[in-house]
Amino acid sequence: MAPDVTDRMSDSSSGREIDRLIQLLAKLPGLGPRSARRAALDLIKKRDSLLVPLADALNKTAAQVKICSVCGNIDTIDPCGICADGRRDGGSICVVEEVGDLWALERASVFRGRYHVLGGILSALDGVGPDDLNIESLMSRVAKGGVKEVVLAMNATVDGQATAHYLADRLSGTGVQTSRLAHGVPVGGELDYLDDGTLAAAFKSRRPT
Amino acid sequence: MAPDVTDRMSDSSSGREIDRLIQLLAKLPGLGPRSARRAALDLIKKRDSLLVPLADALNKTAAQVKICSVCGNIDTIDPCGICADGRRDGGSICVVEEVGDLWALERASVFRGRYHVLGGILSALDGVGPDDLNIESLMSRVAKGGVKEVVLAMNATVDGQATAHYLADRLSGTGVQTSRLAHGVPVGGELDYLDDGTLAAAFKSRRPT
Numbered sequence: 001m002a003p004d005v006t007d008r009m010s011d012s013s014s015g016r017e018i019d020r021l022i023q024l025l026a027k028l029p030g031l032g033p034r035s036a037r038r039a040a041l042d043l044i045k046k047r048d049s050l051l052v053p054l055a056d057a058l059n060k061t062a063a064q065v066k067i068c069s070v071c072g073n074i075d076t077i078d079p080c081g082i083c084a085d086g087r088r089d090g091g092s093i094c095v096v097e098e099v100g101d102l103w104a105l106e107r108a109s110v111f112r113g114r115y116h117v118l119g120g121i122l123s124a125l126d127g128v129g130p131d132d133l134n135i136e137s138l139m140s141r142v143a144k145g146g147v148k149e150v151v152l153a154m155n156a157t158v159d160g161q162a163t164a165h166y167l168a169d170r171l172s173g174t175g176v177q178t179s180r181l182a183h184g185v186p187v188g189g190e191l192d193y194l195d196d197g198t199l200a201a202a203f204k205s206r207r208p209t
Numbered sequence: 210m211a212p213d214v215t216d217r218m219s220d221s222s223s224g225r226e227i228d229r230l231i232q233l234l235a236k237l238p239g240l241g242p243r244s245a246r247r248a249a250l251d252l253i254k255k256r257d258s259l260l261v262p263l264a265d266a267l268n269k270t271a272a273q274v275k276i277c278s279v280c281g282n283i284d285t286i287d288p289c290g291i292c293a294d295g296r297r298d299g300g301s302i303c304v305v306e307e308v309g310d311l312w313a314l315e316r317a318s319v320f321r322g323r324y325h326v327l328g329g330i331l332s333a334l335d336g337v338g339p340d341d342l343n344i345e346s347l348m349s350r351v352a353k354g355g356v357k358e359v360v361l362a363m364n365a366t367v368d369g370q371a372t373a374h375y376l377a378d379r380l381s382g383t384g385v386q387t388s389r390l391a392h393g394v395p396v397g398g399e400l401d402y403l404d405d406g407t408l409a410a411a412f413k414s415r416r417p418t
Contacts (some may be wrong), residue, residue, distance in 0.1 A: 015271050015284045021266040027259055029251050030244035031237075039237040041309050043267070044283055048238055055267035057230040058252070062260050064226050065253055071280055073255055075224045118295050 018044070070141070072117030072134050074099050082106075082115060088111040094151040094168060095138060097121050097160065105153065113149075116141065121154065122163040130166070136169075142174050149177045156183060227253070279350070280345050281326030283308050290326060291315075298322040303360040304347060304376060306330050306369065314362065322360075325350065330363065331372040339375070347376075351383050357387045365392060 018040060026036035043051040067073070068080035075081050092113030096102050102115050105146060118133045141147065152167055154160035168178045183201035185194060194202075219302075227249060235245035252260040276282070277289035284290055291297060301322030304312050309392035311324050327342045350356065361376055377387045392410035394403060 015274075015290065017266065017269045018283065021263075021270050021407075024259065024263045024266050025237075028234075028240075028248040030248060031239055035239035037309065037312065039239060042238050044270065047271060050233065051267055051271050054230075054233045055264050055271060057226065057233050057263035058260055058267065060226045061249075062256060062264060065224075074227065074250070074360075076226055081224065098250070100247065104244065129349065134333070152338060174254050 070137075071115050072099070072119055072137075075100055087112075090146055091148040092151070093138070093141065093147055093149070094153050096153050097155060097163075101153065102153070111151070111166060113151075118163070121157075121159045122166055123159045133163075135167070135170070139170065139174075142171065142176055147176050149179060152178055152180050154180075156181075215360075226336050267317055280324045281308070281328055281346075282311055282324060296321075299355055300357040301360070301417075302350065302358070303362050304349070306364060307374075310362065310364070320360070327372070330366075330368045331375055332368045342372075344376070344379070348379065348383075351380065351385055356385050358388060361387055361389050363389075365390075 021043070022033075022036045022040045025031055025039050026033050028036075031039060043054070055169050064076045065074055066076065066078045068075055068078055068083055068202055068206065070079045070083045073080040073082060077084065089112055093112075094102075094105065094111050094113060095116045095118060096105065097118050097120065098115055102117060103116075106110050116134065116138045118138075119136065120133050122128055122130065136165070138150075150167075152164040152169055154164040164180055168180075171178050182205060183198065184205055185191065185198065185202045191199065214329060230252070231242075231245045231249045234240055234248050235242050237245075242250060249275065252263065254376075273285045275284055275287045275306075277284055277287055277292055279288045279292045282289040282291060286293065298321055302320060302325050303311075303320050304325045304327060305314065305315065306327050306329065308326055313325075314320055323415060324345065325347045327344065329337055329342050330341065331337055333344070337340065347359075351359065359376075359380055361373040363373040373389055377389075380387050391414060392412045394400065394407065400408065
């Protein structure tokens with residue numbers, strides 16, 4: 001049998017709590033077995049400044065974090081802070097794949113409407129169909145009226161664009177305006193380092209100065 | 210003021226627990242602000258399979274993990290499992306910089322003696338002197354008698370080797386045999402990719418076949 005790579009030592013009979021901690025840390029995205037061991041050691045070293053506060057934050061998150069019943073965002077209140085914020089434009093809904101995309105758009109401070117989190121993306125390869133995503137709740141939000149524009153802010157991947165296409169199709173009969181994010185040269189990007197697809201998109205969508 | 214890079218969103222008024230969780234995760238070695246956000250989202254998604262167990266493991270670790278009063282190892286018992294294990298050779302002590310180094314040697318299963326964790330390394334640059342490390346406890350372990358060999362398994366860095374040199378000096382009057390790890394070509398290593406220092410060390414320590 002291959003040794004468990006998350007094992008601190010090969011034949012330790014004690015310290016199971018540490019091994020368990022390393023195993024769980026290794027499941028976090030971005031942490032492999034080696035960095036999980038380093039993280040566990042660091043946590044034990046910084047018991048009062050890091051380990052205890054982190055355990056506390058995890059417990060609080062587990063107890064308090066909810067999924068917004070309107071948009072699928074994650075927050076400690078339901079509806080979430082964005083859905084509950086009366087200053088935000090309810091006539092505009094930005095559809096994103098995941099909560100992380102919502103956070104990214106909020107950090108950029110470009111959008112003052114509401115969101116809708118699909119919770120994934122259509123993918124024939126992974127067997128994800130329309131029923132697996134929060135599409136019906138989007139349709140009923142639109143059907144209630146008051147929505148003027150739906151921004152389809154999917155990732156610029158094949159599956160992302162296919163999902164955006166599908167949603168544009170579904171929404172085409174409802175009278176709302178659908179839109180997509182522009183493709184082009186990233187700000188700060190150098191032409192020499194861009195892929196052909198991005199360059200072609202940027203060229204095709206060129207604008208008069 | 211520069212925005213806090215660990216902020217999920219720039220102006221969120223709710224979800225402070227999530228922000229706090231991200232800030233703490235970003236302090237782990239190997240996780241930056243971006244991967245901390247991804248890890249937090251992943252934890253929230255996998256509430257029952259990852260978030261709650263991790264909080265649990267952290268609490269247990271905080272409550273149960275101790276530092277061995279003999280060797281400085283981390284374990285749930287004191288003396289630690291290695292110091293308490295009668296099958297291990299008390300006549301041989303392997304001195305390492307950190308607990309992670311002890312774990313690495315245990316995984317390699319090359320050493321059946323006891324350990325001594327210095328808790329750092331001599332460094333003029335960082336202002337770490339002999340009094341900041343567990344050197345006196347090593348000297349008193351040796352002074353008690355019964356120790357035949359002390360393996361100085363410091364890292365092959367300048368500070369590591371300086372520390373090994375210092376310890377060899379301190380131990381030279383006690384009658385114990387000190388030794389260091391061999392330098393050479395790593396197993397599986399290709400000469401073409403090795404640095405000059407390693408190659409030179411491997412050549413100098415060449416052995417008749």
